Amino acid sequence: MIVDVIMPKMGESITDGTILEWRKKVGDFVEKDELFLEIGTDKVDSEIPSIESGILIEICAEINEVVDVGEVIARIETDVDAAGEINTLPSKKVKIKPLESSESPKAESEPSVQKPKNKNPKGKIFITPVVMKIAQANNISIEILNKIPGTGRGGRVTKKDILKYLENKLTVSDSNSHPINVSALEGKSEEMGHMRKLIAEHMRRSLDTSAHVYIATEVDMSLIMEFINNSQISFHQKEGYNLTVTPFIMMACVHALKSFPEMNASLDGDKIIFHKHLNIGMAVAVENGLMVPTLSKCEEMNFLGVCRKVNDIAQRTRSKQILPDELQGSTFSITNFGVFNVTMGLPIINQPNVGILGVGTIRKRPVVIESEKGDSIGIKSIMILSLGFDHRLVDGAGGSKFIDRVREGLETLNLENLF
Numbered sequence: 001m002i003v004d005v006i007m008p009k010m011g012e013s014i015t016d017g018t019i020l021e022w023r024k025k026v027g028d029f030v031e032k033d034e035l036f037l038e039i040g041t042d043k044v045d046s047e048i049p050s051i052e053s054g055i056l057i058e059i060c061a062e063i064n065e066v067v068d069v070g071e072v073i074a075r076i077e078t079d080v081d082a083a084g085e086i087n088t089l090p091s092k093k094v095k096i097k098p099l100e101s102s103e104s105p106k107a108e109s110e111p112s113v114q115k116p117k118n119k120n121p122k123g124k125i126f127i128t129p130v131v132m133k134i135a136q137a138n139n140i141s142i143e144i145l146n147k148i149p150g151t152g153r154g155g156r157v158t159k160k161d162i163l164k165y166l167e168n169k170l171t172v173s174d175s176n177s178h179p180i181n182v183s184a185l186e187g188k189s190e191e192m193g194h195m196r197k198l199i200a201e202h203m204r205r206s207l208d209t210s211a212h213v214y215i216a217t218e219v220d221m222s223l224i225m226e227f228i229n230n231s232q233i234s235f236h237q238k239e240g241y242n243l244t245v246t247p248f249i250m251m252a253c254v255h256a257l258k259s260f261p262e263m264n265a266s267l268d269g270d271k272i273i274f275h276k277h278l279n280i281g282m283a284v285a286v287e288n289g290l291m292v293p294t295l296s297k298c299e300e301m302n303f304l305g306v307c308r309k310v311n312d313i314a315q316r317t318r319s320k321q322i323l324p325d326e327l328q329g330s331t332f333s334i335t336n337f338g339v340f341n342v343t344m345g346l347p348i349i350n351q352p353n354v355g356i357l358g359v360g361t362i363r364k365r366p367v368v369i370e371s372e373k374g375d376s377i378g379i380k381s382i383m384i385l386s387l388g389f390d391h392r393l394v395d396g397a398g399g400s401k402f403i404d405r406v407r408e409g410l411e412t413l414n415l416e417n418l419f
Contacts, residue, residue, distance in 0.1 A: 017039040017069070020063065032052055216387070262394055275331040363382060389402075
């Protein structure tokens, strides 16, 4: 039976998608739920699983082609034996993005039928093209690749498995990382990727729209860091992930936004729109770009609820499982470049927000401690917060009061009975 693969609807506001990559060529076997296609929208790039198992007998949309939601983009013959008799279907000659290390598919390929193969001739677990591509980019040998525990069907190493291996490898030792071969990039040019184009357009539009102003302040994070260190083991045992400073910053912003509604507003021409809910956008670094998923109705969450939501939304964003509708609707944004060991930054406002909080890394340093008994010098964990705001709506006084309220909320947060 021939099954039509249609352009999926990725969100309520999404009407079309762009074909970014075909992981299979005509004649290849594809398993049900196997990621065989990547599409891009104006919100997010998504890996699409196959709806059925069978032979890919026709590809109806070329790479970089924009296709309306609901249109047929490919066809799969679920009867593998019957697929051998189908070799004259009208099909566009589609350029398949090469992913293999050797014998990459030709740019224009004719239909050819092959039986499904789960293992290579030596009995090793089959390695998908996307995993092979990541392995090559990080100089991972086949021997090491075959030793990585696979969670896919039949023990197959998935993209998530190899990325987890790389993350653990970098955490254990920086000496295992491979420097970029700069000489290999000299004189090279390539087309900007789909996500990079969207980011470039969004950032340029923000600079052309908002009157950006920046202020910064120091925050004493000593009590929070001590609390995290003392609670980390029990928290991880209970929740299954690490406790970070992000939920604390989220909660401090929620309390500050309640007191300064203009920072939770948007401008529509000469009209000020004060938003009912506190929907905080959280910048998440992903491969080749940045996404800002939204934590909706933060005012309704307790601390543990924020922790769980932050972890969930960050994981799904990095694994390309975030929904396009979750990438819009923010009323204020937070970006944490401190995770990259950066002390301070001046982030661009995420439109249509009027404010964005930048979070720097936390460093221990000597500071002057004032008390009734006199001044002394002590070691404190200091973090720099920066605030970018739209001067068309928020004045310097309002921005200064807001960031100081965030600072105060972090330094005086009641750490008892948080979870």
